[in-house]
Every structure is written in C-alpha cells, then in structure tokens.
Amino acid sequence: MLGLKLPSDPRWANIAKNNLQEILTDHAYCEQKAANSAISLVISFPEKSELVSVMLDIAKEEISHFQMVHKLILEMGFSFGRERKDEYVIKLKSFFPKGGKRNDHLVNRLLYGALIEARSCERFKILSEELEGKKLKLFYKKLMISEANHYKIFLKLAHKYADTKEEVNQKWNSLLEHEKNLMRELKNNKSIHG
Secondary structure, eight states: OOOOSSOOOTHHHHHHHHTHHHHHHHHHHHHHHHHHHHHHHHHHOTTOHHHHHHHHHHHHHHHHHHHHHHHHHHHTTOOOOOOOOOHHHHHHTTSSOSOSOHHHHHHHHHHHHHHHHHHHHHHHHHHHHHSSSHHHHHHHHHHHHHHHHHHHHHHHHHHHHSSOHHHHHHHHHHHHHHHHHHHHHHOSOSSSOO
C-alpha cells in the first residue's frame, strides 16, 4: 500500500529496542517538525482553501502526537533530549530542483510529505510489533494508522494540485527510487527515519 521500494532493515527493530530513549526523543521532534511543516504549507499557500483546512487539521494532530510522545518519555523516566539533524529528511528534500513554478513547488512539498509519512508508518508498524509491553505496542499501532492516513492525504493533494496525473506519478516514482537509495546509504541508526 505504501509503495516503498525498500523495506526497513529488520535489524532496525533491535536498534530501536536497545535505544528506546533516543528513538522516542527523535520521534517527538519528528512530530513537532511535521506540525511545523503543515503550518508552513498554510503560510506559503493561503489561497488554497482545501489545503489550508487539511493542513490545519494535520498540524493539530501532529502537535498532539508530539505531546503524547513527550508524555510517554517522561512516564518512562527518560529525559527529553536535544534535537538532532534529521539526515533522512534533509537528503530527501534535496531531490527536486529548487526554483520553478510555484505550483510545482507545492506538489514537490506534498510528495515529500507523503513519503515521510509512508516511512514513518512503516517504522511505527515495526515498533508496534517489536517493542516490549502492550502499552507501547498499542501506542505505535494507533500512530501507524494516523501516519497512513496522512500519507494518503498528501498524495491526494499532490494529485489535486498537479497539472497532470502523469506528472505526479513520474515525480512520485522518481522520489521513491531516490528514497530507496537514501535508505541504503543511511543504513540503520537511532532515529525514526534513518
């Protein structure tokens, strides 16, 4: 369903289990950045009424996810660490060339969002199956469902605002190939995406 060209390395589950504080901290910042990204789309494209409405809903949901992860960190007796660079997102967002038509820029941002949500969904599925404890498993299962919905929304909006369906499909497939190579390059680390 997600269309990812390369599944996560199964060893990532062990890295996540053995570095749970790092994973949770990274996850919290991912949720915060997702909320910021949705707000940024509202600010950049205020004339697109449907986009604004949908992104405001996503921003609220993402900030509530941030709050939930932060609460979980504290409940587990962990401290909330400092933000780290997200190499995955930085490298992913360098794929499409800068400049061009404003509408192309919007479609590119929506496709980046869709792919980040897809990879998050896949990783949350792994966490829901591999982490210890019913509470953590259920927590990540619920978030997995939410990320899957966001993935669909971003792709739907990309199709809505693109000039043609073929343009979106070509860009999406190229971006998926780029992400596959990126996942190979990043290997496994103590982060949600990389």
